Amino acid sequence: MNVNIGRKRSHFRTVAFDLKKNRVLLIEQRLLPHQFKIVATRDYRETAQAITDMVVRGAGAIGATAAYGLAQGARAFTGRNLEKFHAHLEKVYQRLKAARPTAVDPVNAMDQLRRQVASGLSVTECQTLACDAAEAFANEDVAHCREIGEQGASLITDGMRVLTHCNAGWLAFVDIGSATAPLYTAQSAGRKFHVFCSETRPRSQGATLTAWELAQQGVSHQVIADNAAGHLMQRGEVDLVIVGSDRTLGRTGEVANKIGTYTRAVLAKKHNIPFYVAIPLSTIDWNLKSGLDIPIEERHEEEVLGAWGTAQSGKRTYVRVANPGSGARNPGFDVTPADLITGIITPAGIFKPKKLWLNRMRLGFASES
Numbered sequence: 001m002n003v004n005i006g007r008k009r010s011h012f013r014t015v016a017f018d019l020k021k022n023r024v025l026l027i028e029q030r031l032l033p034h035q036f037k038i039v040a041t042r043d044y045r046e047t048a049q050a051i052t053d054m055v056v057r058g059a060g061a062i063g064a065t066a067a068y069g070l071a072q073g074a075r076a077f078t079g080r081n082l083e084k085f086h087a088h089l090e091k092v093y094q095r096l097k098a099a100r101p102t103a104v105d106p107v108n109a110m111d112q113l114r115r116q117v118a119s120g121l122s123v124t125e126c127q128t129l130a131c132d133a134a135e136a137f138a139n140e141d142v143a144h145c146r147e148i149g150e151q152g153a154s155l156i157t158d159g160m161r162v163l164t165h166c167n168a169g170w171l172a173f174v175d176i177g178s179a180t181a182p183l184y185t186a187q188s189a190g191r192k193f194h195v196f197c198s199e200t201r202p203r204s205q206g207a208t209l210t211a212w213e214l215a216q217q218g219v220s221h222q223v224i225a226d227n228a229a230g231h232l233m234q235r236g237e238v239d240l241v242i243v244g245s246d247r248t249l250g251r252t253g254e255v256a257n258k259i260g261t262y263t264r265a266v267l268a269k270k271h272n273i274p275f276y277v278a279i280p281l282s283t284i285d286w287n288l289k290s291g292l293d294i295p296i297e298e299r300h301e302e303e304v305l306g307a308w309g310t311a312q313s314g315k316r317t318y319v320r321v322a323n324p325g326s327g328a329r330n331p332g333f334d335v336t337p338a339d340l341i342t343g344i345i346t347p348a349g350i351f352k353p354k355k356l357w358l359n360r361m362r363l364g365f366a367s368e369s
């Protein structure tokens, strides 16, 4: 992604790896849009904590972070005993897997890495294979997002008003984004359109991250309150919805995404507005047979009862909004049924949700998964 810092425009990946220092480099997303800062995690525990605390968030980005974290943990192992190395790797894997439960990309990324490492004949060889596999996952994430852009760009026509929810942009991936990829490709083709970023309470990823990204990219946009989506659709002011996903079931076409996605899908259906989901292949879960089995993360109630922002002093501050003494429920994700989804934009083409299984070989289904 290209970021304006002062007068300079520089390219950054959301997640990268410092091989020399064995550190994972992350854009500190909790500070955006007010401050742009890169942080470095010193070991796999810090990397896992950064995922839990949402220093880094978004399915593809936490997938790459988990892959780098697993490589980081592998490289921190001292000794030559292969059996002990694999036991250590398992511990690191479990810690990173537990960091956040809903997105499947971290598990898919780490499983991919472990398959590569399995062929190593020595600890040193396994460590090298782990690094190569993490880098390959990150590069594949970028390539998939680019292909999603090519597959989906024709959906964006001149003058269109597109609604997106949460942040499935650069910051949710290593680069480019999934839901934003068709927008950026259409923009490069010279098309003019407008994007509504729904705020996405409680953490406001739409208002902070997506709006910031689109501003950096020079895309016309406005932030809307989450509750405004229905009104705009009813008045004919939304032509298309594109969102991302944290886990899409390959067997049923159900889509887990940020809380509020399901509501938008119901509204879009009611108003005959096409509703698309954009995903790289690492977001597909080929195992689960029902959306009800997707683990839905419940986050801290403070997120609902108040809001984080930056005070005039520049300090990141929490403000309590809700009635003191009231509690809250805070499910982070919901599941949209296949029949509300017009199409799933993947690097391999656009599919009806229920056709994913039929096309599984084109979509990276690995029989052992």
Ligand code: MRU
Pocket: 057, 058, 059, 060, 165, 166, 167, 168, 169, 172, 178, 205, 243, 244, 245, 246, 257, 258, 259, 332
């Ligand atoms: O809680 P987050 O910010 O990690 O949630 C993930 C998301 O950003 C969204 O659900 C997004 O639409 C899919 S991630 C590509």
